[in-house]
Amino acid sequence: MAKLQKSIDKRNALVKATIELVNNNGFHATPMSKIAKMANVSPATIYLYFENKQDLVNQTYIEVKSKYTDYAFATYNDKVSVEIGFEVIWKRIADFKLKECENAMFLAQCDNTPIIDELSRQEGTKHLQPLLDLWRRGKKEGIIKPMSDYILYAYAINPLSFLIISQKRGEFTLDKTHIEEAYQSAWNSIKVCSR
Amino acid sequence: MAKLQKSIDKRNALVKATIELVNNNGFHATPMSKIAKMANVSPATIYLYFENKQDLVNQTYIEVKSKYTDYAFATYNDKVSVEIGFEVIWKRIADFKLKECENAMFLAQCDNTPIIDELSRQEGTKHLQPLLDLWRRGKKEGIIKPMSDYILYAYAINPLSFLIISQKRGEFTLDKTHIEEAYQSAWNSIKVCSR
Amino acid sequence: MAKLQKSIDKRNALVKATIELVNNNGFHATPMSKIAKMANVSPATIYLYFENKQDLVNQTYIEVKSKYTDYAFATYNDKVSVEIGFEVIWKRIADFKLKECENAMFLAQCDNTPIIDELSRQEGTKHLQPLLDLWRRGKKEGIIKPMSDYILYAYAINPLSFLIISQKRGEFTLDKTHIEEAYQSAWNSIKVCSR
Amino acid sequence: MAKLQKSIDKRNALVKATIELVNNNGFHATPMSKIAKMANVSPATIYLYFENKQDLVNQTYIEVKSKYTDYAFATYNDKVSVEIGFEVIWKRIADFKLKECENAMFLAQCDNTPIIDELSRQEGTKHLQPLLDLWRRGKKEGIIKPMSDYILYAYAINPLSFLIISQKRGEFTLDKTHIEEAYQSAWNSIKVCSR
DNA sequence: CATGAATGAGGATTCATTCAT
DNA sequence: TATGAATGAATCCTCATTCAT
Numbered sequence: 001m002a003k004l005q006k007s008i009d010k011r012n013a014l015v016k017a018t019i020e021l022v023n024n025n026g027f028h029a030t031p032m033s034k035i036a037k038m039a040n041v042s043p044a045t046i047y048l049y050f051e052n053k054q055d056l057v058n059q060t061y062i063e064v065k066s067k068y069t070d071y072a073f074a075t076y077n078d079k080v081s082v083e084i085g086f087e088v089i090w091k092r093i094a095d096f097k098l099k100e101c102e103n104a105m106f107l108a109q110c111d112n113t114p115i116i117d118e119l120s121r122q123e124g125t126k127h128l129q130p131l132l133d134l135w136r137r138g139k140k141e142g143i144i145k146p147m148s149d150y151i152l153y154a155y156a157i158n159p160l161s162f163l164i165i166s167q168k169r170g171e172f173t174l175d176k177t178h179i180e181e182a183y184q185s186a187w188n189s190i191k192v193c194s195r
Numbered sequence: 196m197a198k199l200q201k202s203i204d205k206r207n208a209l210v211k212a213t214i215e216l217v218n219n220n221g222f223h224a225t226p227m228s229k230i231a232k233m234a235n236v237s238p239a240t241i242y243l244y245f246e247n248k249q250d251l252v253n254q255t256y257i258e259v260k261s262k263y264t265d266y267a268f269a270t271y272n273d274k275v276s277v278e279i280g281f282e283v284i285w286k287r288i289a290d291f292k293l294k295e296c297e298n299a300m301f302l303a304q305c306d307n308t309p310i311i312d313e314l315s316r317q318e319g320t321k322h323l324q325p326l327l328d329l330w331r332r333g334k335k336e337g338i339i340k341p342m343s344d345y346i347l348y349a350y351a352i353n354p355l356s357f358l359i360i361s362q363k364r365g366e367f368t369l370d371k372t373h374i375e376e377a378y379q380s381a382w383n384s385i386k387v388c389s390r
Numbered sequence: 391m392a393k394l395q396k397s398i399d400k401r402n403a404l405v406k407a408t409i410e411l412v413n414n415n416g417f418h419a420t421p422m423s424k425i426a427k428m429a430n431v432s433p434a435t436i437y438l439y440f441e442n443k444q445d446l447v448n449q450t451y452i453e454v455k456s457k458y459t460d461y462a463f464a465t466y467n468d469k470v471s472v473e474i475g476f477e478v479i480w481k482r483i484a485d486f487k488l489k490e491c492e493n494a495m496f497l498a499q500c501d502n503t504p505i506i507d508e509l510s511r512q513e514g515t516k517h518l519q520p521l522l523d524l525w526r527r528g529k530k531e532g533i534i535k536p537m538s539d540y541i542l543y544a545y546a547i548n549p550l551s552f553l554i555i556s557q558k559r560g561e562f563t564l565d566k567t568h569i570e571e572a573y574q575s576a577w578n579s580i581k582v583c584s585r
Numbered sequence: 586m587a588k589l590q591k592s593i594d595k596r597n598a599l600v601k602a603t604i605e606l607v608n609n610n611g612f613h614a615t616p617m618s619k620i621a622k623m624a625n626v627s628p629a630t631i632y633l634y635f636e637n638k639q640d641l642v643n644q645t646y647i648e649v650k651s652k653y654t655d656y657a658f659a660t661y662n663d664k665v666s667v668e669i670g671f672e673v674i675w676k677r678i679a680d681f682k683l684k685e686c687e688n689a690m691f692l693a694q695c696d697n698t699p700i701i702d703e704l705s706r707q708e709g710t711k712h713l714q715p716l717l718d719l720w721r722r723g724k725k726e727g728i729i730k731p732m733s734d735y736i737l738y739a740y741a742i743n744p745l746s747f748l749i750i751s752q753k754r755g756e757f758t759l760d761k762t763h764i765e766e767a768y769q770s771a772w773n774s775i776k777v778c779s780r
Numbered sequence: 781c782a783t784g785a786a787t788g789a790g791g792a793t794t795c796a797t798t799c800a801t
Numbered sequence: 802t803a804t805g806a807a808t809g810a811a812t813c814c815t816c817a818t819t820c821a822t
Contacts, residue, residue: 028223112307159349189384418613502697544744
């Protein structure tokens with residue numbers, strides 16, 4: 001309760017402010033001073049928690065990516081069938097992107113932009129392993145097309161980012177039905193077409 | 196043949212420099228002075244062709260988007276069947292993204308980022324109409340799933356952006372086989388599953 | 391006359407302001423903004439002429455050191471006897487330090503402080519060669535004590551810096567008589583004592 | 586034996602750290618935080634021992650200057666002849682500058698720079714009295730030239746600072762022989778030339 | 781007495797933009 | 802038209818100093 005340590009609350013507030021401001025204004029147009037103001041700290045305080053602006057964004061990215069993968073796999077266990085497993089993970093991811101819209105937007109922006117250090121990006125990608133394992137199993141069992149993981153991700157997972165961004169822009173609203181449609185599209189794009 | 200007062204070459208050089216620099220460094224980290232240097236003009240000269248930095252990026256976006264849609268529909272005619280029509284357009288888009296990698300990357304970055312004015316974004320989207328028309332027809336004919344155009348785009352077209360970016364990062368290389376696989380995934384994700 | 395080039399006047403004003411402010415306030419306590427103000431330019435303008443603060447000080451040092459050595463050797467020719475040669479040079483140096491008091495002070499501060507890059511310091515020292523040559527001749531002829539040039543400089547030349555600083559502090563005033571006394575001390579400290 | 590409330594050890598550590606850091610990096614480039622770190626205390630602790638940064642440097646200066654003069658006159662008694670007296674003091678000073686190189690460097694930097702308050706500088710100079718007294722006696726006896734004490738100091742004592750700095754820079758190494766040569770130069774520069 | 785956290789004020793530097801030529 | 806020089810307004814970041822514990 002006492003304030004003897006660097007407060008994790010302040011760190012969290014900074015990360016949150018970074019996400020919100022970068023989402024709304026872009027990395028350019030997000031000065032440290034604004035981040036500080038939104039987090040209710042002095043600009044100088046940021047540097048107690050982060051080395052510099054780059055570090056702040058890198059760490060924010062890693063943290064959000066980690067939250068994302070944690071959420072994605074929280075209810076998954078690898079004993080279930082490939083199809084069920086995929087559906088479980090996919091729906092969790094969709095859920096995350098809907099409920100944690102700000103986080104999802106932030107990841108989308110970072111992943112399509114050279115604002116994150118190569119190293120941090122790799123760090124963020126590590127935790128996707130369970131999905132890749134599932135796909136490996138699916139390929140072996142002849143259920144999932146024997147394609148590169150990049151193509152699988154591009155079609156099965158990434159489209160959600162596009163939809164989230166479109167929704168944030170107000171062009172479109174994602175509802176339950178859309179999610180179900182999207183899931184079918186995702187699954188159809190990667191499953192082996194039975195004959 | 197007559198020499199225009201403002202040299203189109205200089206304008207083009209500026210647009211090209213903008214694309215290259217924004218691709219490699221991000222919008223932040225792309226100062227006007229660097230753009231000028233890369234285009235071999237004085238910083239002041241930029242302002243003869245563009246109102247300000249925002250205008251430069253907006254116009255660059257519109258121009259590239261226009262080049263993209265022109266290329267996409269160049270060989271398409273709406274008399275062909277929906278499936279053929281989709282394949283023609285899809286393959287042209289894939290072709291563009293592969294051959295005009297820099298342009299494609301630039302669009303991907305702009306589309307996932309708040310660096311383009313809302314107005315310019317809409318302007319850029321207009322020319323996608325033939326594809327939307329094709330999808331309308333496809334839905335009417337029961338060939339394409341009756342889903343929002345946003346979902347169709349998310350699954351049929353957008354995944355290519357992810358793949359191009361991954362390729363640019365050197366994580367992955369797109370070859371002919373991948374393109375064919377991707378096409379199948381795209382089509383499977385939007386076509387009505389016959390039984 | 392036209393203002394097409396980077397104006398040498400502005401550069402000179404910046405160098406002059408740097409000298410004056412560093413003399414009066416020290417390198418710490420001399421912000422770029424003050425230098426700019428004193429030179430009647432915008433802070434940003436400094437960076438058209440110098441890479442950064444360090445470069446500004448380095449170049450200022452080299453320039454002043456160069457003025458110093460140029461002045462020192464302007465009336466010297468190496469055909470005269472060692473004693474006469476030394477007197478000519480010494481008196482010119484004394485003259486410089488008296489007349490160009492600000493410059494002399496600046497050198498003294500730089501030479502006793504780690505504010506100048508090693509490289510620039512070496513660059514500044516190069517032009518002292520004629521004096522070192524004279525001493526070499528003097529040693530060969532048995533007129534000057536066979537000591538390290540550092541010791542010779544410490545006793546023959548460097549004391550003037552101390553006197554200039556004391557004068558600037560108002561503790562002491564250097565007049566013609568003092569200069570003559572100082573010269574005698576300088577010469578006595580390095581000449582071979584006849585018996 | 587009684588434990589003082591404020592630990593003299595901490596104070597000493599702070600003074601020592603100040604000297605070392607100012608010597609190596611200059612007064613600019615010596616933040617309080619670095620001083621604290623090198624002294625193994627918290628930045629806040631500095632303010633228990635010193636009013637502010639200026640006070641820390643002032644006190645450090647006075648302390649070092651005092652150590653210097655104490656050492657200089659420790660073996661001197663004013664009953665000996667002027668020449669012997671001078672030699673005794675000079676050699677002690679040389680000894681100090683060689684053995685307490687860091688301290689000597691610090692003084693040199695302070696004495697050529699506006700980083701010390703006028704008042705503290707005067708305070709530091711006070712204790713030089715025995716040397717000035719010796720010189721007064723020497724002048725009266727016709728052994729030392731009837732020159733200003735500033736000139737005497739400039740030629741007899743100050744050159745050692747130049748040599749120490751040169752040595753610290755690695756340009757030159759002071760050994761026993763050099764010291765003896767320097768002493769002769771010092772003495773020759775201030776003694777009345779007998780004929 | 782001692783401290784780690786916190787900060788306001790300020791410093792170096794950059795940059796979009798303008799101006800004189 | 803074209804430009805190099807110039808700049809005010811930010812921006813990132815540092816630092817001497819204070820405060821709550």
